[in-house]
Amino acid sequence: MTPGEFRHWAHKVVDWIADYLERVEGYPVAASVEPGQIRRQLPSKPPELGEPFDAILRDVDAILMPGVTHWQSPNFFAYFPCNNSGPSILGEMISAGLGVQGMLWATSPACTELETHVLDWIVDLLGLPADFKSDSQGGGVIQDSASSATLCAILAARERATAGQSNQVGVRAPLVAYATDQTHSSVEKGVRIAGLGSANLRLVETDGQYRMIADRLGEAIAADLAAGRKPCFVCATVGTTSTTAIDPLAQIGPICRDFGVWLHVDAALAGTAALCPEFRFIHDGLDWADSYCFNPHKWMFTNFDCDCFFVRDRTALIRALSILPEYLKNKATESGEVIDYRDWQIPLGRRFRALKLWFVIRSFGAAGLRKKVREHVALAQELARWIDADPRFERMAPVPLNLVCFRHRDGDAATQRILDKVNGSGKIYLSHTRLDGRLTLRMCVGQTNTQRRHVEAAWRLIGQAADELAANRTAES
Amino acid sequence: MTPGEFRHWAHKVVDWIADYLERVEGYPVAASVEPGQIRRQLPSKPPELGEPFDAILRDVDAILMPGVTHWQSPNFFAYFPCNNSGPSILGEMISAGLGVQGMLWATSPACTELETHVLDWIVDLLGLPADFKSDSQGGGVIQDSASSATLCAILAARERATAGQSNQVGVRAPLVAYATDQTHSSVEKGVRIAGLGSANLRLVETDGQYRMIADRLGEAIAADLAAGRKPCFVCATVGTTSTTAIDPLAQIGPICRDFGVWLHVDAALAGTAALCPEFRFIHDGLDWADSYCFNPHKWMFTNFDCDCFFVRDRTALIRALSILPEYLKNKATESGEVIDYRDWQIPLGRRFRALKLWFVIRSFGAAGLRKKVREHVALAQELARWIDADPRFERMAPVPLNLVCFRHRDGDAATQRILDKVNGSGKIYLSHTRLDGRLTLRMCVGQTNTQRRHVEAAWRLIGQAADELAANRTAES
Numbered sequence: 001m002t003p004g005e006f007r008h009w010a011h012k013v014v015d016w017i018a019d020y021l022e023r024v025e026g027y028p029v030a031a032s033v034e035p036g037q038i039r040r041q042l043p044s045k046p047p048e049l050g051e052p053f054d055a056i057l058r059d060v061d062a063i064l065m066p067g068v069t070h071w072q073s074p075n076f077f078a079y080f081p082c083n084n085s086g087p088s089i090l091g092e093m094i095s096a097g098l099g100v101q102g103m104l105w106a107t108s109p110a111c112t113e114l115e116t117h118v119l120d121w122i123v124d125l126l127g128l129p130a131d132f133k134s135d136s137q138g139g140g141v142i143q144d145s146a147s148s149a150t151l152c153a154i155l156a157a158r159e160r161a162t163a164g165q166s167n168q169v170g171v172r173a174p175l176v177a178y179a180t181d182q183t184h185s186s187v188e189k190g191v192r193i194a195g196l197g198s199a200n201l202r203l204v205e206t207d208g209q210y211r212m213i214a215d216r217l218g219e220a221i222a223a224d225l226a227a228g229r230k231p232c233f234v235c236a237t238v239g240t241t242s243t244t245a246i247d248p249l250a251q252i253g254p255i256c257r258d259f260g261v262w263l264h265v266d267a268a269l270a271g272t273a274a275l276c277p278e279f280r281f282i283h284d285g286l287d288w289a290d291s292y293c294f295n296p297h298k299w300m301f302t303n304f305d306c307d308c309f310f311v312r313d314r315t316a317l318i319r320a321l322s323i324l325p326e327y328l329k330n331k332a333t334e335s336g337e338v339i340d341y342r343d344w345q346i347p348l349g350r351r352f353r354a355l356k357l358w359f360v361i362r363s364f365g366a367a368g369l370r371k372k373v374r375e376h377v378a379l380a381q382e383l384a385r386w387i388d389a390d391p392r393f394e395r396m397a398p399v400p401l402n403l404v405c406f407r408h409r410d411g412d413a414a415t416q417r418i419l420d421k422v423n424g425s426g427k428i429y430l431s432h433t434r435l436d437g438r439l440t441l442r443m444c445v446g447q448t449n450t451q452r453r454h455v456e457a458a459w460r461l462i463g464q465a466a467d468e469l470a471a472n473r474t475a476e477s
Numbered sequence: 478m479t480p481g482e483f484r485h486w487a488h489k490v491v492d493w494i495a496d497y498l499e500r501v502e503g504y505p506v507a508a509s510v511e512p513g514q515i516r517r518q519l520p521s522k523p524p525e526l527g528e529p530f531d532a533i534l535r536d537v538d539a540i541l542m543p544g545v546t547h548w549q550s551p552n553f554f555a556y557f558p559c560n561n562s563g564p565s566i567l568g569e570m571i572s573a574g575l576g577v578q579g580m581l582w583a584t585s586p587a588c589t590e591l592e593t594h595v596l597d598w599i600v601d602l603l604g605l606p607a608d609f610k611s612d613s614q615g616g617g618v619i620q621d622s623a624s625s626a627t628l629c630a631i632l633a634a635r636e637r638a639t640a641g642q643s644n645q646v647g648v649r650a651p652l653v654a655y656a657t658d659q660t661h662s663s664v665e666k667g668v669r670i671a672g673l674g675s676a677n678l679r680l681v682e683t684d685g686q687y688r689m690i691a692d693r694l695g696e697a698i699a700a701d702l703a704a705g706r707k708p709c710f711v712c713a714t715v716g717t718t719s720t721t722a723i724d725p726l727a728q729i730g731p732i733c734r735d736f737g738v739w740l741h742v743d744a745a746l747a748g749t750a751a752l753c754p755e756f757r758f759i760h761d762g763l764d765w766a767d768s769y770c771f772n773p774h775k776w777m778f779t780n781f782d783c784d785c786f787f788v789r790d791r792t793a794l795i796r797a798l799s800i801l802p803e804y805l806k807n808k809a810t811e812s813g814e815v816i817d818y819r820d821w822q823i824p825l826g827r828r829f830r831a832l833k834l835w836f837v838i839r840s841f842g843a844a845g846l847r848k849k850v851r852e853h854v855a856l857a858q859e860l861a862r863w864i865d866a867d868p869r870f871e872r873m874a875p876v877p878l879n880l881v882c883f884r885h886r887d888g889d890a891a892t893q894r895i896l897d898k899v900n901g902s903g904k905i906y907l908s909h910t911r912l913d914g915r916l917t918l919r920m921c922v923g924q925t926n927t928q929r930r931h932v933e934a935a936w937r938l939i940g941q942a943a944d945e946l947a948a949n950r951t952a953e954s
Binding site for chain 1: 478479480482483484486487488490491492493494495497498499507508510512513514515516519522523524525526527528530532533537540541542543544545546548549556559560561562563564565566567569570571572573574575576577578582583584585586587588590591593594598601602621622623624625628632635661662663665666669670671672673718719774780781782797798800801802803804805809812814815823824825826828832835836838839840841842843844845908909910911919
């Protein structure tokens with residue numbers, strides 16, 4: 001592909017993307033293909049000769065698109081959102097065009113410095129502790145996901161707890177980590193990866209609103225200490241995956257500090273809400289945290305992947321992850337005046353991800369971001385009121401932000417049929433969880449372009465599914 | 478930004494990228510800014526109100542571009558390449574536009590199925606063992622980097638060696654890993670992350686050409702076994718970072734098999750050469766490997782991040798990384814008929830990265846990819862002959878593929894001055910290593926658009942720097 005051909009096709013692709021985003025609302029939200037349906041249409045052998053790009057783009061439409069689930073549809077209410085936006089896509093485009101690899105400051109200083117700068121902005125935008133800023137002992141870095149950020153936090157905690165020895169070498173007392181049964185699965189994954197072992201992850205009891213009971217945490221830590229184990233890491237969650245429950249940081253923090261245990265706060269979805277002063281209560285007690293992460297790729301309109309990970313003291317993190325072979329040595333690194341983000345993450349290489357975050361913040365402005373968040377939260381609160389007023393449905397958890405959990409009062413079977421019905425319609429997409437053993441629908445209002453009319457239509461559709469359920473029962477009886 | 482504004486600015490950005498790629502040859506390859514120079518030009522506070530996109534794009538040009546090192550310049554010979562290409566950028570654009578999150582098959586079937594399909598193509602394209610195909614017990618997955626792939630291999634090896642127990646729980650014998658002092662630093666990083674500890678990484682002796690001596694590996698494993706430790710993981714390298722040395726897989730493999738140790742093969746840069754039958758000797762003995770990775774984002778013209786990671790038996794990998802919380806359960810997963818790639822990697826979420834790889838393979842065609850690789854290898858071989866014929870320089874290692882290692886015969890100081898001189902000129906960018914304690918220049922011919930004239934000009938520039946060195950010495954004496 002010559003430079004001229006690239007220019008030609010890139011303009012075509014821009015129109016393809018713009019058309020897609022204009023039409024995405026009309027697509028069935030979740031793909032309804034069968035396993036293997038996409039692959040069956042692809043040739044079994046790679047082409048020997050190059051193909052014209054129009055043939056490739058035709059196959060994107062004809063073969064791939066029926067198998068795409070439309071995360072950018074304003075009717076996407078499943079899981080947590082994974083949003084893009086115009087400025088973010090433009091950032092990804094320039095990042096792809098520059099093709100910079102920012103493993104070291106020296107391998108593209110702008111990549112590192114913009115990242116540091118934008119993460120300092122984030123501290124201001126969200127009202128995070130000043131200790132997370134780069135002019136302190138701490139700082140921030142972009143990770144691919146909260147899973148990776150959490151793993152890095154576990155590794156830093158392990159480093160601090162073992163004074164640089166791995167847990168295998170020289171440490172007799174097993175390291176122990178603490179979370180709840182509402183904590184994201186990435187914490188158990190990280191605990192396993194780091195070699196602590198799932199058996200050394202304690203699930204602390206939660207209260208009636210799925211929040212960690214701080215007293216139980218204290219008791220669990222004391223019991224492990226008494227048994228000769230070494231408490232090492234606590235993950236508190238601001239906005240759990242099932243219900244956006246908010247663990248009481250202000251109570252958990254002092255316990256972690258007293259016992260010298262690393263406190264990581266996972267606010268993957270909910271952190272974005274702190275753009276708005278009225279929602280900053282979610283971070284009450286965050287001053288106690290050793291590390292923190294949230295995902296602009298969820299609710300801050302920035303393409304996946306973009307997780308912002310902050311540490312209060314970068315020493316343990318860098319000690320855990322830094323290895324400096326000769327072929328990476330350079331004068332800037334030796335000067336000590338620069339950040340080399342390769343030492344703050346699992347991989348060595350890194351893309352220029354700060355661009356899209358910078359574009360989003362500048363293009364929306366702080367006020368524009370807050371407006372979106374407020375709209376989403378207001379819509380979710382309104383939906384919660386509709387549910388509360390409807391005798392067919394039962395709300396299953398508080399709605400501190402933009403996720404509403406509810407079920408049909410007739411139980412799991414009815415709830416499952418409603419889920420299958422509305423998702424099968426292609427008009428909306430919800431996901432589910434289980435709360436106290438009961439099947440629960442999750443409806444998260446957070447897609448970039450979701451407006452009142454989408455939430456209203458979704459609620460009508462859910463109501464119709466419940467009506468049909470009742471009608472079928474009447475007919476059957 | 479409205480959809481119409483996005484369309485408008487995306488067209489502008491396409492022209493910006495196309496202009497950049499047409500002009501990139503004219504930029505100073507390595508940025509020459511001082512630490513802090515970029516940040517000082519950025520406002521300390523984020524904007525309260527949204528800014529017009531033309532202001533943002535102007536700042537990209539005025540503030541960021543002087544701090545960008547041009548990895549896409551055909552005069553970039555440093556490190557290993559990190560290439561993009563027209564079709565790959567188009568793939569990144571569509572991936573960003575769709576904004577799909579492919580953690581599960583069910584969350585976008587096309588994302589998973591295209592990835593499986595293209596990785597099967599890669600097995601054919603590179604002549605890899607059939608056991609790496611998805612219709613066997615094994616299969617492939619796209620990782621962000623070889624570092625992450627290597628970590629996953631270590632975790633699968635640990636899983637197999639401990640029968641599912643972490644190394645901390647229930648395993649008394651320390652797990653041991655093996656590499657050489659030429660192995661990439663990511664192996665030590667992975668060994669640390671997984672909790673084996675750097676002290677349990679053995680660096681096996683290399684021969685005069687920096688290749689692992691298989692007999693020494695066997696002796697090291699036997700000694701660890703005798704001492705009550707548990708050998709667990711060997712990393713052999715096809716194309717080491719310092720010199721592209723190729724460890725003798727055909728000798729290492731049987732030793733690993735005999736001792737039941739996991740053999741991972743890291744071919745991050747060099748793997749791409751196997752597109753060409755005449756270079757497949759690099760993979761002699763790969764049939765013994767339990768896992769393998771190479772990076773299309775290095776030498777196969779596919780934007781970072783794109784590492785292809787293959788395993789012979791996916792069971793241990795999935796067992797090491799799979800956790801299935803309620804909120805991710807779905808009928809497709811329960812059917813057992815689909816792949817959920819979240820279980821094959823560290824993070825949970827994932828982008829639609831197969832698109833760019835598919836675009837590259839289809840747009841270049843196998844023949845087009847081979848042509849590029851052959852040109853690069855031929856140019857590097859020619860450069861090696863020029864160096865061999867020049868009495869001022871000494872070649873420091875064999876050149877099996879596209880990396881040439883050499884030094885000035887006057888020693889480290891002269892070599893350093895040449896490196897500083899040519900890199901300071903902005904006309905080319907080389908990097909360095911140390912071989913047997915001696916400073917060595919690394920010149921890798923592999924950027925997508927590097928042609929004969931670029932290598933010739935680089936060699937002239939290096940020669941001029943040596944001439945100036947000699948002239949200065951004469952003047953001083």
